[in-house]
Amino acid sequence: MKPSKSTGILGYGVYIPVYRIKGEEIARVWGRSKAAIPIQEKSVPGLDEDSITFAVEASKNAIQRAGINPEEIEAVYVGSESPPYAVKPTATVVAEALGISPRLIAIDMEFACRAGTTAMQSIMGLVASSMIKYGLAIGTDTAQGRPRDELEYTAAAGAAAFIIAPHSSENIAYIEGSYSYVTDTTDFWRRDGEVYPRHAYRFTGEPAYFHHIYEAAVGLMEELGLKSSDFDYAVFHQPNVKFPVRIAKRLGFPMEKIKDGLLSNIIGNTYAASSMIGLAAVLDVAKPGERILMVSFGSGAGSDAFSIVVQDAIEEKRRLAPLVRDYIEKRKYIDYAVYARYRSKIKTR
Amino acid sequence: MEKVFVLGGGVTKIGEHWSKSLRDLFVEAALKAAKNSNIELRDMEAVYVGNMSSGELQGQEHLGSLMATWLGIPGVAAVKVEAACASGGAVFHQAYLAVASGVYDCVLVGGVEKMTDAVVHDVTAALIMADDAEYTAFTGASFVGLNALVYRYYMEKYGVKQEDIALFSVHDHKYAANNPYAQYPFQVSLEKVLSSPLIADPIRLFECAPIGDGAAALILCSERFAKESGIKPEVEVAASALATDTISLVDRDDLTTLAATVKAAKKAYKKAGVEPRDIDVMEVHDAFTILGVIHLEDLGFAEKGKGWRLVKEGEIEKDSKIPTNLSGGLKARGHPVGATGVYQVYEIYQQLTGTAPNQVGKAEVGLAQSVGGVGGTVVVNILRRVR
Amino acid sequence: MGISAPSVPRVWRERIIKYRLLGSKCADCGKISYPPRKACPRCGSTNLVEISLPKRGKVLSYTVIRTPPRGYLKYSPYIIALIELENGARILAQLTDVDPDEVKSGMVVEAVFRRYREQGEDGIIEYGIKFRPPIT
Numbered sequence: 026m027k028p029s030k031s032t033g034i035l036g037y038g039v040y041i042p043v044y045r046i047k048g049e050e051i052a053r054v055w056g057r058s059k060a061a062i063p064i065q066e067k068s069v070p071g072l073d074e075d076s077i078t079f080a081v082e083a084s085k086n087a088i089q090r091a092g093i094n095p096e097e098i099e100a101v102y103v104g105s106e107s108p109p110y111a112v113k114p115t116a117t118v119v120a121e122a123l124g125i126s127p128r129l130i131a132i133d134m135e136f137a138c139r140a141g142t143t144a145m146q147s148i149m150g151l152v153a154s155s156m157i158k159y160g161l162a163i164g165t166d167t168a169q170g171r172p173r174d175e176l177e178y179t180a181a182a183g184a185a186a187f188i189i190a191p192h193s194s195e196n197i198a199y200i201e202g203s204y205s206y207v208t209d210t211t212d213f214w215r216r217d218g219e220v221y222p223r224h225a226y227r228f229t230g231e232p233a234y235f236h237h238i239y240e241a242a243v244g245l246m247e248e249l250g251l252k253s254s255d256f257d258y259a260v261f262h263q264p265n266v267k268f269p270v271r272i273a274k275r276l277g278f279p280m281e282k283i284k285d286g287l288l289s290n291i292i293g294n295t296y297a298a299s300s301m302i303g304l305a306a307v308l309d310v311a312k313p314g315e316r317i318l319m320v321s322f323g324s325g326a327g328s329d330a331f332s333i334v335v336q337d338a339i340e341e342k343r344r345l346a347p348l349v350r351d352y353i354e355k356r357k358y359i360d361y362a363v364y365a366r367y368r369s370k371i372k373t374r
Numbered sequence: 375m376e377k378v379f380v381l382g383g384g385v386t387k388i389g390e391h392w393s394k395s396l397r398d399l400f401v402e403a404a405l406k407a408a409k410n411s412n413i414e415l416r417d418m419e420a421v422y423v424g425n426m427s428s429g430e431l432q433g434q435e436h437l438g439s440l441m442a443t444w445l446g447i448p449g450v451a452a453v454k455v456e457a458a459c460a461s462g463g464a465v466f467h468q469a470y471l472a473v474a475s476g477v478y479d480c481v482l483v484g485g486v487e488k489m490t491d492a493v494v495h496d497v498t499a500a501l502i503m504a505d506d507a508e509y510t511a512f513t514g515a516s517f518v519g520l521n522a523l524v525y526r527y528y529m530e531k532y533g534v535k536q537e538d539i540a541l542f543s544v545h546d547h548k549y550a551a552n553n554p555y556a557q558y559p560f561q562v563s564l565e566k567v568l569s570s571p572l573i574a575d576p577i578r579l580f581e582c583a584p585i586g587d588g589a590a591a592l593i594l595c596s597e598r599f600a601k602e603s604g605i606k607p608e609v610e611v612a613a614s615a616l617a618t619d620t621i622s623l624v625d626r627d628d629l630t631t632l633a634a635t636v637k638a639a640k641k642a643y644k645k646a647g648v649e650p651r652d653i654d655v656m657e658v659h660d661a662f663t664i665l666g667v668i669h670l671e672d673l674g675f676a677e678k679g680k681g682w683r684l685v686k687e688g689e690i691e692k693d694s695k696i697p698t699n700l701s702g703g704l705k706a707r708g709h710p711v712g713a714t715g716v717y718q719v720y721e722i723y724q725q726l727t728g729t730a731p732n733q734v735g736k737a738e739v740g741l742a743q744s745v746g747g748v749g750g751t752v753v754v755n756i757l758r759r760v761r
Numbered sequence: 762m763g764i765s766a767p768s769v770p771r772v773w774r775e776r777i778i779k780y781r782l783l784g785s786k787c788a789d790c791g792k793i794s795y796p797p798r799k800a801c802p803r804c805g806s807t808n809l810v811e812i813s814l815p816k817r818g819k820v821l822s823y824t825v826i827r828t829p830p831r832g833y834l835k836y837s838p839y840i841i842a843l844i845e846l847e848n849g850a851r852i853l854a855q856l857t858d859v860d861p862d863e864v865k866s867g868m869v870v871e872a873v874f875r876r877y878r879e880q881g882e883d884g885i886i887e888y889g890i891k892f893r894p895p896i897t
Contacts, residue, residue, distance in 0.1 A: 043858045072836050073857055073875040073891065081874040109886055118888065122780040122874050347896045355896055357858075373835075499830035508775060509796055512877060512889065513853050514826060514833040515841045522824035523843050530822075530866055574841075575825040575861065623843060624851040625794065625802040629822070 026146075026204050027248065028153030033196030034333070035093070035159065036188040036342065038086020039305045040079045041292055041352035044069040046364045048178050054361045055173050063265040067181035067293025069359065070167045072367055075109040079184035080165040081122045083298075086346035087186040088123060090197070093159060095123045098188070100130040100151050100160035104140025104297045106215070107166045108133060119163065130157065137213060138262055139323020140164065141185065141297040146203050146329055148189040155191075162187050166296035171221035172370060179265055181293025185301030197308065197339040198317075201332040204245035206237050213324035229324070230268070238262065238272050238320045241328035245318070249332055253277035256332075257315040260286035260303035262322035264294045278318075285310050286319075291353060297323075304333070306349040313337045378473045379600055379607035380757065381593040382411030383720040388557040388588035388708030396432050396488040397444045403589035403713075404445055404484055411593040412605070415445050418593075419478040421452035424465030424485030425712035428454075430500040431492045441484075451478070458504035459661060461485060462590070462715020463616070463744020463753030469594050470614040470755075479599035484591035485713035497585050501711070504747035506622045518582055518662070519574040520748045523623060525664040526576055528630045532679030536576055540567045541685045542666035543580050543705050549692070550702025553731045557586045557708030567663075581663040581705075588710030590717040609726045612646035612739065612758040615639070621750040630679075632749030635672035639743075642754040643674075646739070650674035653756075654737040655697045655725045657718035659745035661704050669743055670698070673754075692732055700725070700732035715744030719755055726759040767880035772887050779889040782814040782872060784850050793850040816872035818846035818892070825861045832878050840864060844892055858893040871895045 046069055048062035070079070080103055088095055101116045108115050116131035130151065134140045141164015148160035163186045170180030190196055212233035215222035238261055246252060253259070259278040261269040266289050273283045286303035295302055300321040307317050313335050320330040365371050384406020386399050394402070400423065408415050423437040434440065438452030457464035462485035469483035489497055501517040502510070510520070529536065544564050550556035562580060570580035600607050617637035620626055626633070643649060650673060658673070660666030670681035675696050684690050690698035701707040701721040704714060722740035724730035737759065744753040777783060778796045786793045787801035788808040794801070797811045823842040826833070833839070840856040842864070856864060857875055870892035877889045 071858060073855075073877070075876060075886070077886075078873075078875050078888070085874075121776060122888070124781055351897050357860075494828060495831040495834060498828055499832065502830050508771075510853055511830070512779075512887075513841055513855055514829060514836065514839060514877065515853060516826050516828060516830055518828065519824045519826045519841050523822040523841070526824065526866065527822040527843075571827075572825070573828050575827075577824075620802050622853065624853055627803075629843075 027202035028149055030153040030155070031192035032149045032152045032189050032200050033192050033336070034187050034198040034200065035190035035196050036087040036091025037197070037305050037308055038083045038090060038186050038346050039302050039349050039352060040082040040184040041068050041302070042070045042074055042182050043355055043357050044071055044359050044367065045356045046359055046361065050361050051178055063178050064290045064293060066291060067179060068183055068295065069364055069367055070182040074167065076105045076107045076165040076167050076184070077109055077115050077118050079167065079182065080115060080119045080163045080186065083165065083184035083186040084119055084123055084161055084163055087161065087188050089346040090342045091188040092345070096126040098125045098159045098161050099128065099157035100148055101125060102132055102134060102144035102147055102160065103163045103165065104134045104136065104144040105165045106135055106137055106140065106296055107168055136327060137323035137325050138296045138299055139321045139327050139329060141301050142321035142329040145187055145189060146205065149200060149203065152189050152191055158191065160189050162189060164297035164301045166298055168294065168296045169221055169368065176224065179289070179294040181295050183292060183295030183298040183302050185298045185305050187301065194336065195338055196336055197342050198336055199334045201334060202245065202249050204241050204248060204330045205327060206241040206244055207327035210326040212326055233324060233326045234264070234268050234322050235272055235275070237326050237328040238322050239275060241330035242276050242318065242320050245330035245332060251332065255316060256318045257282065258286060258307045258311060258317040259283050260300055260307055260317065260319045262300045262320065263287060263289035263303060266290045302349060308335065308339060309343060309348045309350065311335045311339065313339060375474050376476045376596045378470050378611040379595050379597070380609040380611065380723050381413060381595055381605065381607055383407045383590065383592040383723055384410050385555050385590040385717055385720055386588050387555040388586045388710055390490045391587040394587065396428060396434060396486060397440060399488060399587060399589035400441050400484055400486040401444050403591040404482055407482065407591035407593050413593055415447050415482065417480055418447060418450055418482045420472055420481040421445065421450055422465045422469040422481060422483045423452065423454045424461040424716060425454055425487060426456055426458055426461045427487065427500040427711065430503065431497065432488055457751040458746035459711050460715060460744045460746025460751040460753050461712035462717065463742070463755060464715065464746070464751060466715060466719050466755055467614045467616045467753050470611050473594050473596050480593065480595040482591060483594055483716065484589060485716035486589035487710035487712045488587050489585045489710065490587050494585070504750070510622050516574055518577055520623060521662040521664060522574040522577045524629050524748065525662065528664060528668070531630055534679065534682055537564060537568060538682040538686055539663050539667050540564060540581055541682070542660055542663040543567045545685055545690065546660065546699050546703035546705040549700045549732050550706030553702045553707055556702040556706055557584055558706045577662055583661045583704035583709035586708040586710050588708060588713050588717070590713045590720050592716060592720060592723070608760055609723050610758050610760050611755065613642040613756040614753070615641035615645065616751065616753045617641065618751050619749050621747060623748055630668065632668060632672050632745065632752060634749050634752035635669060635743065638752045638754040639673050642756050646756040646758065648739055648756065652739050653696060653741045654739055655700065655722065655734050656741040656743070657699055657701060657721050658743045659704060659714070660699065661709060661745070665745065666703065673743060692734055697734050700730060700734065715742065715753060718742035718744060719757065722757045726757055767884055769885055772885060780874065782816065782890050784812055784814040785809040786812050793848055795850050795852045814850050815847040818844040818870060820864065820866055820868050820870060821845050821851070822866060823856065823864050842892065844870060855891045856893060857891040869895060
């Protein structure tokens, strides 16, 4: 699934909210064993935040790194499973807030945690066909986990945005190709009108997460004639810590190659932004010439795999916007009561 | 220009009038004013109603016709005047202009506000309409909050402590204790003021004018009317001046002065032919303690940053340099928004006629200052005893 | 009831000014205002040009709203600050992601796009610029 013309990443940006709740604080409320806490802590959106405000900040950072006039962006694709409006696009608010010209292809996309990378892939197609020059792909989510559910420990919040451009030395990275693998596998879902999603417990593992990521990664490597040892970094969708570590091992990546992009232990599962923030964290540290494998996973189910090669421009552009680490370090811990308030879990009427 | 006289006035007690409506309050004050002026409401050529929030809090506009109807004088010229919290001062200004112009010879001017039918969050929402709805109210700022911005800035700019500014509340309560129509007729200690709950930091509850219902009314007439009616008026309107400033703080170069007070006071002093030292008694619009302090400065009684000293050193007490807010002020007499400016003029009228609850020894000239918004409108009215 | 009657066109009309912080500069006296004006609030000149305002500034004064107007209860208590932007323009805005005891007059803040209010549970969401201590 390689476009006839090459594309690259001109700019990238992330957003992670300032609030954190520790896994042990959630476990305290529900009386769960500490040994059963999947991650250390997760990010929580503030009262005045939603996936739209997240997308605006991540995109602002991406544009800052890209160094282009927002009016030059001709497509905004937003992937999210937590839009504040069920009907009314996020993309239009983002575009208007950032001064992106109304001469624009704009759409919201939903495919659980995979929607952001599919947005990237779609933009790649538009750029490669020369239909547009620059496009903005966003993954943004403020995920809700049902109180007491397993997912409450990990359902987190974050956003990442990538500006895709025609291949050029201006780009911070070159996209060698992508590969998608999709089947009808219902491992996690949220019916219309429901606040919280449901999932099929252990069924979310082998037939869903592992199968799709494995097939997409292998498919990509086969098409590009690459093997895992050709990659310097690998980033996978990270619903917890265990899953990405296990799939990395299965695909032949040592811990060394996944640690820079593996953030779920300290920010949680940021859904559509998860693998994209991981990629951004790798771009924050990678050197020109290094190759990165990114594979997302969205329940329902599908995976997008990308092979990305870092270019020289990364060195000068990296510092033009906050790093992933800057957002991770700036944090405020809240207890479960405040968390419940911030996530609108307390009835006031 | 015709001379304008105050024949008399009437007010309701300020408070939570659960059993009285907007019109009940206005009618009560108007009837008292007519009675105290020995005049019939039928003699009125015009009725001016000062009010800020009847639309928002009562779902009622068109107060001119409404009150004329309920006063039993439909047919009279009648209109509502609104200038946020300065509605009372502004309505007096308009009534004054009407008589001074020679168009009307005898008018009723009143102010009324019925606030307690609404709950606090709705009153807060109504009051912030005194500022720019689109760019100030949009932020979630409350009216208390805007004054808190001024308060903090003032303290930091002049190095003044909150305990020195909060004294204004103690002062007001001291005099309200003796005022039969005050909303809170009791004394408070500085400790009590400073330990009351925060409303908008640093402003505490006991530094804020309360929410209350009330109405005040006055009868104004021309010299010709007085002569023809065989009345010898005791009090003359020496000046009535209104000035505006930018509606929002963001457009001001100096946050610690209300330029509209300075402008209106200058015009009023000039018209009345007086200087600050000629003022024997005054009522200032201290919706918050910090405003009381700032008004003392802007009206010309203290240098900038030093208004608090007048309070602390007893200079605004009954028998001192510039007796101020002997009614209890907005803090303790109360602040039924659109009525307050009329209460103030009534209180100065009482002082000049020797009938005030906290009567000063001898008063020839008195001043009332009414402020709308954070100084977006200021009215300075000066009355003089007819010699 | 609320701050102002819920209205969709009203929010739509203001969106660009509020999302991107547009202002105006007086060509005669130099005063920079937010939002953009047709006449200078300082000198009355009508010789004004629309400009984009800087996204950083410092806190001139601030308060904590503990008794909010209807429509803002969900967010209370919240901080309101008078901010002087880097070019001297002044703006009133909420501070966010910061506790009241962390705020000081003079502190540097940066613009951030956030929710301000909602027109009820099923109405539109109104967004605008708030400020926070800079991320970097």
